[in-house]
Amino acid sequence: MRAVITVIGKDRVGIIAGISTILADCNVNILDLTQTIMQDIFTMMMLVDVSKCSISFADLSDSLEGKGRDLGLSVKIQHEDIFSSMHRI
Amino acid sequence: MISPFEIIETIKMIQEENLDIRTITMGISLRDCCHPDAGEACRKIYDKITSLSRDLVKVGEDIEREYGIPIINKRISVTPISLAAESSDEESYLRFAQTLDKAADTAGVNFIGGFSALVHKGYTKGDGRLIRSIPEALSTTRKVCSSVNVATTKAGINMDAVREMGLMIKEAARLTADNGGLACAKLVVFSNVPEDNPFMAGAFHGIGEPECVINVGVSGPGAIKSALEKVKGADFGVVAETIKKKAFKITRMGELVAREASRRLGVPFGIVDLSLAPTPTIGDSVAHILEEMGLEKCGAHGTTAALALLNDAVKKGGTMASSYVGGLSGAFIPVSEDAGMIDAVQCGALSLEKLEAMTCVCSVGLDMIVVPGSTSAETISAIIADEIAIGVINNKTTAVRIIPAPGKEVGDVVEFGGLLGSGPVMKVSPFGSEEFIKRGGRVPAPIHSLSN
CATH class of the missing domain: 3.20.70.20 (Anaerobic Ribonucleotide-triphosphate Reductase Large Chain)
Known part of the structure; x- marks a missing residue:
């Protein structure tokens, strides 16, 4: 299963390091990564493969959201299909 | 990969514009729960609802979590109780409403629909009993929703039922006077009622529906x-x-x-x-x-x-x-x-x-x-x-x-x-x-x- 991680908020040092450390610890592979500044807001998106993830999806989600709170950012992980079903026929 | 703009659009729709799945409603047939003994019928109804809906709330919450889309309500609709209760000699169907309420509690859903009757052309014995039980049923239960179909384009309008529903609505309001007539908020009078509606208070599981089904309202x-x-x-x-x-x-x-x-x-x-x-x-x-x-x-x-x-x-x-x-x-x-x-x-x-x-x-x-x-x-x-x-x-x-x-x-x-x-x-x-x-x-x- 593939999922999309979105990180939205104010830019600062250590965002990618913080998120990717959690992913590496949980055996989640990063497939693609883009980042941009949209309307003055730092926005990063990662496409990840969670099929070999060592913890449950709910725990991974909690851990990423927790890291987001530490960094003062919104971090969400969602199944890729929510985006593909909405935007692709 | 989906473009960042598309991802942001989806997230914005959910977070800022309140986009959600309003309800996942499980429709359950109770046609095999009829029994001459009302107690036995209620037991069968309770067992069937709670066994089929056992994972409904959990699955809803898992999907909510994994897809990041809020699913506001998980609900159940059942065969109109006028049909499921009719084989019994029970004069009031209050006991059936209480069974539905209890089953809804066990399932963890916030509403259960189907304390209903279809009377567009006339009443059967069970229809009349159900309709006359509505005020008490809705005022003594929390999660039960009721609907009555009084007309269709094919059958015309049952004006006797229209008259009686006026009386039932007044009575339901009187019995819940302390809460502004709250029981009436759980009661809908329909024409041409759809049999697969997932929204409350009008949801019920129609007679042309399968044994169990999932309907979703966005x-x-x-x-x-x-x-x-x-x-x-x-x-x-x-x-x-x-x-x-x-x-x-x-x-x-x-x-x-x-x-x-x-x-x-x-x-x-x-x-x-x-x-x-x-x-x-x-x-x-x-x-x-x-x-x-x-x-x-x-x-x-x-x-x-x-x-x-x-x-x-x-x-x-x-x-x-x-x-x-x-x-x-x-x-x-x-x-x-x-x-x-x-x-x-x-x-x-x-x-x-x-x-x-x-x-x-x-x-x-x-x-x-x-x-x-x-x-x-x-x-x-x-x-x-x-x-x-x-x-x-x-x-x-x-x-x-x-x-x-x-x-x-x-x-x-x-x-x-x-x-x-x-x-x-x-x-x-x-x-x-x-x-x-x-x-x-x-x-x-x-x-x-x-x-x-």
Whole structure:
């Protein structure tokens, strides 16, 4: 299963390091990564493969959201299909 | 990979524009639960509901988590209890309502629909018993919802049932006088009722439905309004196109959730109901969409036209996005559940008469309307008759969910809480309809029902 991680908020040092450390610890592979500044807001998106993830999806989600709170950012992980079903026929 | 702009659009629709899956409703047949002994029938009903719905809430929560889309309600609809209870000699079906309430508690759902009867052509023994049990059933249970279909385009209007429903609504209000007549908020009178509607209070599991089914209702008035904000001043072709595109995206999400829930629960997927269902939350209002089209207030002249366009465009966009569409599918205009509608009533822009006109072009009817507690049963029946006639003649579903709030007068506001919101008391005609309602009998089916 593939999922999309979105990180939205104010830019600062250590965002990618913080998120990717959690992913590496949980055996989640990063497939693609883009980042941009949209309307003055730092926005990063990662496409990840969670099929070999060592913890449950709910725990991974909690851990990423927790890291987001530490960094003062919104971090969400969602199944890729929510985006593909909405935007692709 | 999906583009960042598309990802942001989806997240914005969910986080800022209140896009959500309004309900995952599991339909359960109770046709094999009939038994001459009411206690035994209730036991079978309880066991069947709780066993089939065991994982419903958990699966809903898992999907919510994994896909990041809020699923507001998990609910259950069952075969009309008039059918399931009829084999017993029980005079009152209160015990069946209590069984449903208990099953809903065990399943962890917030409403269970199907304390219902279909009486468009007349009553069976069970129908009459069920209808007369409604006031007590709704006032002594918390989660049970009730509906009665009193007319169809093919059968005409059962005016005896219309008269009796006026009396039952008054009685249900009286029994819950301390809560503003709350029991009436769980009771809908229908014409041409759909058998696969996932929305409460009118949901039940129709007799043509399979053993168990998953139906999903989507919502997203905020997302539509937000899209229209970007096309200010554009002509109606652009407005319709904008709504269609947004409705498509909203419905795709509903379809995905419905299929996923169906797969995980091992239950067939029934339909997606393409409705715009408002909530009292600011930014989740159908009235505000109409105002965004250029009306100073919902209820101003032009409102019916605006709603007609909205309703049609939602259906056109949504139909393309789902393989099976059903239920009510259209814009809802429940007064107490829509911040814009409440506001429009309070400032005098929106009247009962205008709402009646609006129901000719949208999906349901006079919904969550609070009227003075002094309104007579005959006047309520006459309001129902008017609304039902609109449905029968126009070959569409219409419904009435009306609350004659005891002790309340025009100008008062009744608080129901939660998704039911708060309803300003609306003015009804002071002129009587007693002799009209007293006639009873059946209004014949309209000429265009003879289509075979």
